[in-house]
Amino acid sequence: MSYQFSVADVGFLAAAAAEIAEVDRLPLTGASYLADVRTARGLLGDRAGAVLETVLLRRRAVSKVEDPGRWLFTDAALQQATPLLVARHRAARFAGRDVHDVTCSVGVDLAELAAVAGRCLGSDLDPVRLAMAAHNCPGVALARADALRPVSRGTAVFADPGRRDAAGRRRWRPADFAPPLDALTAAYPGRDLAVKCAPGIDLADVPWADEVEIVSLDGQVREACLWRGGLATARRRATVLRTEGPQWTITDGEPDDCPVRAPGAWIVDPDGAVVRAGLVRHYAARHRLGQLDERIAYLTGDTPPPGIRAFRVLEHGHYTEKALRAALRRLGIGRLEILVRGLDVDPNRLRPRLRLSGTAEASVVLTRVGRTPTAFLCRAERTS
Incomplete structure (x- = not known):
């Protein structure tokens, strides 16, 4: 079971660079883990659990953020966090806009949005994740708020609803997301909106989406992003991202005149x-x-x-x-x-x-x- 951080843990970790660096020197492999935990407890006492979890999460976060050694995560937040290239691609569509990330969690998407947006606001109900976001995204305005009770006006909205239950099992029905998808979209009538979802979402469940974008990274399909209002520029879009090599996109606005033909080379x-x-x-x-x-x-x-x-x-x-x-x-x-x-x-x-x-x-x-x-x-x- 993953470590359950408190707001007090976040405050300690934000100022504990030296302690974290000391634990990060430990290998923390399967063979050494029990001995490394004893070493960490000898160094840090009751704080060892928070530091050990932070070191392990940072090691897993290399594809999710730049400079993971300065970030704070929870295990669940890191699991749902968008890979860096995908988050950066999506954020680029908000360039120059005022934007509100209404489920900002620890700030992975928020950091990319803040880099390109005019003004940026992040909000979340979880006080621990919000405290981590304040550390991870310095200078970005934050508020503790329910995504279903808007606290902004006139901004474009981004949301990444939770798709796992308390036991970590995936939720597939949009009505079971946190917050539920229909309630989320209804909370922002007339607002330009983008919602990150799993790529297998049934499009019949999201008739409000003006554009559905499917995104892959290095050959693996990673997400569907549902765009509404002025953020939508096509009905269907596929975007192919690569860590190395060309990136490209294609939409249903392009010709589709393709013959059925005999096998070629x-x-x-x-x-x-x-x-x-x-x-x-x-x-x-x-x-x-x-x-x-x-x-x-x-x-x-x-x-x-x-x-x-x-x-x-x-x-x-x-x-x-x-x-x-x-x-x-x-x-x-x-x-x-x-x-x-x-x-x-x-x-x-x-x-x-x-x-x-x-x-x-x-x-x-x-x-x-x-x-x-x-x-x-x-x-x-x-x-x-």
């Missing part, structure tokens, strides 16, 4: 943000690709988009396990990546039945072309 599996946003055809049209089947998200063409992991087709044909096993044996494939869409195939069950042997490596894309189960033996390559 490459298979392209669009980023998950593109698929979840329903923008596969728009992405294909942008890069002059075609669909293998109009109901399946795999694309094909003779020139793949730059900067992605694509699949160069070595051979393809009607899929049966027997035929695939024979082709893998003939090519000496001992390591195989299995991708499946449109077929009832479980890669984890299929793999042992293929009896792989050899030293070569390949990828196989199993899908349906029309009514025909089809296997594409490929070599995965990073395009330039």
Whole structure:
């Protein structure tokens, strides 16, 4: 169970740089943890728990904030905190606006909003998180307030409702969020609004959203952001962020004239943000690709988009396990990546039945072309 911070702990930690640095010298690994806890207790007495938890949380926070060594977190707040690149991308859409983060927690999103906004206010009901936000975001105006009882006027609003219960289990129904999503949006009528949600949210539950943006980071879909009012600029948007490399976005305002065509030299599996946003055809049209089947998200063409992991087709044909096993044996494939869409195939069950042997490596894309189960033996390559 994670340590439960008090407001007094926050006050101590804000002035305890030397004590925290001393504990941070300990390895705190599985093998050393009990001995390290005894050492920390010998140094700090009753304060050891707060300092140990802070050191461990800061070590986990490297993808969430710049300079995590100066931040204070709770475990639950860090779990829900937005990765830095995602928070920075979202904040950029508020540039120059007055903005109120009505669920500011410890201030991860608030810090990025404050860097670009005209004026910025953060509020939260939790006094511990609010005290941490005051430490983490010096100079930003803060208020203890219920997100459902507005304390600002005329600002754009950002919210990140809690999506875990007291036991840490995920909540999936918007009515179970804290605060409930419908009540949150109703509390700010006529206000420009952005709400961070899990990417699997059912869009039928959020008819008020003027734009749904799905965001991925380094190939993993991280969030849906629901935009309302003047903050919305499209109906659907996919944004692909990378720690290193190009970042880009695509919307439903772009053309979607994409043919169904015969397999080309490459298979392209669009980023998950593109698929979840329903923008596969728009992405294909942008890069002059075609669909293998109009109901399946795999694309094909003779020139793949730059900067992605694509699949160069070595051979393809009607899929049966027997035929695939024979082709893998003939090519000496001992390591195989299995991708499946449109077929009832479980890669984890299929793999042992293929009896792989050899030293070569390949990828196989199993899908349906029309009514025909089809296997594409490929070599995965990073395009330039």
